[in-house]
Amino acid sequence: MNDRMKEILARYRDRDLASKLVKEIHRLAKDLPKVRIMHVCGTHEWTITHWGIRWLLPENVDVRAGPGCPVCVTPSSDIDDAVKLSLEGVKVLTYGDMSRARGSRMLSLEDARALGGELEVVYSFRDAVNIARKNLGKEFVFLGAGFETTAPLTAYEVLKGLPDNLSIISSYRYVPPAVGLISQAPDMRIDAFINPGHASTISGMKAYKEFFEEHRKPMVFAGFEPIDVLLAIYLILKQIKSGSPRMENEYRRSVTWEGNTRAQMFLSKVFDLRDGYWRGVSVVPGGSMEVKERFKEADARLRYGLREPSGDDFPRRARCADVIKGKIDPPECPFYMKECTPATPIGPTMVGAEGTCRIWAQHRVTRSVRADG
Amino acid sequence: MAEGGGAVEEKITMMHGGGGVFMNMLIRGHILPRFDAGGPEPEIPAEHMPDSAVIDGIAFTTDSYTVKPLFFPGGDIGRLSISGTVNDLTVVGAEPLAVSCGLIVEEGLPIRTLDRILESMAEAASEAGVRIATGDLKVVEKGKLDELIINTSGIGVRSSLLDANLESAGRSLESRWLTPLNIKPGDKIIVSGTIGDHAVAVMTAREEMGIRARVESDAAPLNGLMREALKVGGVVAAKDPTRGGLAALLNEWAEVSGVGIMVDEERVPVSEQVRSACDILGIDPMDLANEGKLVLAVAPHMAEEVLQSLRNHPLGKRAEIIGEATKEYEGVVVRTGIGGLRYLPMPAGDPVPRIC
Numbered sequence: 001m002n003d004r005m006k007e008i009l010a011r012y013r014d015r016d017l018a019s020k021l022v023k024e025i026h027r028l029a030k031d032l033p034k035v036r037i038m039h040v041c042g043t044h045e046w047t048i049t050h051w052g053i054r055w056l057l058p059e060n061v062d063v064r065a066g067p068g069c070p071v072c073v074t075p076s077s078d079i080d081d082a083v084k085l086s087l088e089g090v091k092v093l094t095y096g097d098m099s100r101a102r103g104s105r106m107l108s109l110e111d112a113r114a115l116g117g118e119l120e121v122v123y124s125f126r127d128a129v130n131i132a133r134k135n136l137g138k139e140f141v142f143l144g145a146g147f148e149t150t151a152p153l154t155a156y157e158v159l160k161g162l163p164d165n166l167s168i169i170s171s172y173r174y175v176p177p178a179v180g181l182i183s184q185a186p187d188m189r190i191d192a193f194i195n196p197g198h199a200s201t202i203s204g205m206k207a208y209k210e211f212f213e214e215h216r217k218p219m220v221f222a223g224f225e226p227i228d229v230l231l232a233i234y235l236i237l238k239q240i241k242s243g244s245p246r247m248e249n250e251y252r253r254s255v256t257w258e259g260n261t262r263a264q265m266f267l268s269k270v271f272d273l274r275d276g277y278w279r280g281v282s283v284v285p286g287g288s289m290e291v292k293e294r295f296k297e298a299d300a301r302l303r304y305g306l307r308e309p310s311g312d313d314f315p316r317r318a319r320c321a322d323v324i325k326g327k328i329d330p331p332e333c334p335f336y337m338k339e340c341t342p343a344t345p346i347g348p349t350m351v352g353a354e355g356t357c358r359i360w361a362q363h364r365v366t367r368s369v370r371a372d373g
Numbered sequence: 374m375a376e377g378g379g380a381v382e383e384k385i386t387m388m389h390g391g392g393g394v395f396m397n398m399l400i401r402g403h404i405l406p407r408f409d410a411g412g413p414e415p416e417i418p419a420e421h422m423p424d425s426a427v428i429d430g431i432a433f434t435t436d437s438y439t440v441k442p443l444f445f446p447g448g449d450i451g452r453l454s455i456s457g458t459v460n461d462l463t464v465v466g467a468e469p470l471a472v473s474c475g476l477i478v479e480e481g482l483p484i485r486t487l488d489r490i491l492e493s494m495a496e497a498a499s500e501a502g503v504r505i506a507t508g509d510l511k512v513v514e515k516g517k518l519d520e521l522i523i524n525t526s527g528i529g530v531r532s533s534l535l536d537a538n539l540e541s542a543g544r545s546l547e548s549r550w551l552t553p554l555n556i557k558p559g560d561k562i563i564v565s566g567t568i569g570d571h572a573v574a575v576m577t578a579r580e581e582m583g584i585r586a587r588v589e590s591d592a593a594p595l596n597g598l599m600r601e602a603l604k605v606g607g608v609v610a611a612k613d614p615t616r617g618g619l620a621a622l623l624n625e626w627a628e629v630s631g632v633g634i635m636v637d638e639e640r641v642p643v644s645e646q647v648r649s650a651c652d653i654l655g656i657d658p659m660d661l662a663n664e665g666k667l668v669l670a671v672a673p674h675m676a677e678e679v680l681q682s683l684r685n686h687p688l689g690k691r692a693e694i695i696g697e698a699t700k701e702y703e704g705v706v707v708r709t710g711i712g713g714l715r716y717l718p719m720p721a722g723d724p725v726p727r728i729c
Contacts, residue, residue: 006645009652015639018711052713226711343394353655364704364716 012225042354071352079103180211204259280324432467447589467529541606591665607675
């Protein structure tokens with residue numbers, strides 16, 4: 001890490017600045033009613049939990065983790081299909097976390113491998129392309145889970161041309177419409193959003209404009225250091241207090257209005273935004289990235305006649321869906337840290353490094369911080 | 374639909390060797406219950422898994438070493454195998470006397486390589502003042518083993534400094550050896566230097582994940598450093614944070630003692646190179662293995678003096694008081710850099726790469 005990086009990091013982890021912000025947050029919150037803020041990024045949840053930020057907040061400021069974990073929102077039908085292909089001798093390539101998430105029959109790709117299925121864990125889609133190129137006599141399928149952060153790299157390789165023996169199950173999801181959907185969900189009663197820093201670096205703030213204008217709830221785009229998150233909460237409370245909700249950018253060192261236009265171009269050339277299923281949430285209008293007709297030979301759904309993605313299929317009585325949506329905290333699920341632990345994950349939220357249950361479990365959080373349940 | 378649980382037969386996985394939750398489950402569930410009989414009773418109960426057993430006043434321990442690559446910045450498997458066993462004896466309050474040298478070698482290992490490793494063992498033994506007194510050699514067919522495994526066992530006797538040291542704690546103790554059973558609220562937790570150096574040095578040598586930190590392993594025998602602390606007195610528990618790192622050690626202490634431990638994250642010494650490597654990989658330095666660090670629990674009134682004695686020794690220059698035992702919390706609680714609180718869990722095993 002260079003000195004400039006270190007300097008920035010130190011500034012965004014400064015204890016004095018943090019305690020000043022915390023004091024301001026308490027001052028602003030004093031005569032406000034209950035404020036419910038949602039973030040939609042697993043990395044934000046990690047920052048909040050790792051740095052113990054909830055412990056520092058006033059009781060009436062509740063920060064909830066929304067659907068920000070790509071592994072968690074990947075439909076069970078996509079996992080089932082990948083498991084089936086793997087057992088039929090098609091080698092499935094995917095990320096480490098994705099290989100541990102279970103589909104409808106409680107089978108993950110790792111389980112499939114133990115039963116003789118074919119699986120190789122990769123770090124990027126480029127690895128997958130290289131593996132397929134080296135083994136032209138074999139069929140490969142890449143299970144691509146992720147948001148607009150990871151999808152452009154896949155799009156780039158598709159545009160360059162894939163080897164004939166590699167196709168994609170696209171479980172890529174697009175975040176802005178999901179924020180729009182949650183904004184209007186009456187049972188969620190979310191007052192404001194901390195928008196994702198990485199995903200918005202790609203999409204730009206502009207992608208959220210229509211959803212902001214529809215519901216006019218404060219949206220602050222935030223980075224991933226503890227000061228970033230505290231500052232975002234402070235800015236949100238200020239907006240609420242002044243009664244003038246805005247789209248505000250805390251993460252100027254990365255997020256812009258336009259976003260990464262080159263990445264956006266790759267995405268729009270390769271994927272169509274369609275209504276798509278987010279596991280645990282529902283169908284999100286325009287929330288799914290499907291491979292365009294033009295690249296149909298790269299689309300595993302067409303090549304193998306796979307189903308439309310659908311299905312929650314969580315174990316009975318498990319409350320994964322409510323955790324993914326941000327309706328409850330992990331300890332309210334009857335399985336949390338009992339049957340379901342990072343060592344023995346039942347639901348996807350305990351598998352992914354960005355899953356809320358996994359992050360809480362890693363930090364051994366056993367008590368809900370919310371006052372009103 | 375099934376409620377939880379897969380139907381796949383349980384097998385030993387790499388997670389069982391990670392020094393965390395899985396290893397604990399395996400040892401407590403499968404190994405300890407089967408060996409809980411015969412011979413004289415150990416002086417520190419086996420259920421607490423002390424680094425050395427004490428039988429009739431003799432401390433006895435064993436450890437096997439497998440590291441890839443065999444040579445890494447700051448050490449090699451030979452230095453590791455002597456230091457580790459010397460340290461296991463040291464931390465219960467014993468003075469190490471002798472260690473054994475069990476070599477299991479893969480067919481085809483160059484004798485020149487073996488020579489270098491044996492030299493390194495001899496050097497570490499001389500640093501520690503112990504004799505390598507007995508040994509065994511086996512060769513296995515090529516491919517049945519990755520180059521070399523070393524097993525060392527060691528014996529030691531009660532340190533002549535231990536009684537006076539325990540006396541200085543100024544209170545009655547659960548055990549007359551160093552064990553977390555002795556920890557009480559208020560005791561200070563001291564670490565003898567920067568953490569994570571060994572793990573990052575080995576990662577660098579593997580050229581894994583693009584990490585090229587200029588970090589040397591801390592592998593070293595710690596009996597000399599320990600003597601300095603015992604001379605001052607007030608040390609009630611000690612351990613070296615190997616697999617599972619400081620996180621596993623403190624969780625074990627909290628569990629065995631039944632007392633919470635509060636750690637001030639900012640005071641935990643971490644070198645800049647290790648910090649950067651951890652930031653990049655998204656891992657916590659407190660989960661990383663060390664091979665030359667001591668963690669001590671010290672009666673509060675003796676803590677400052679013990680700290681100074683460690684700092685005066687070449688292996689303890691960056692020692693710090695990192696926290697204390699407390700009855701306010703259960704388990705291990707960390708005060709984060711911005712003043713928040715979070716639990717520090719027992720590491721589960723090796724971290725899974727992140728995808729977003």
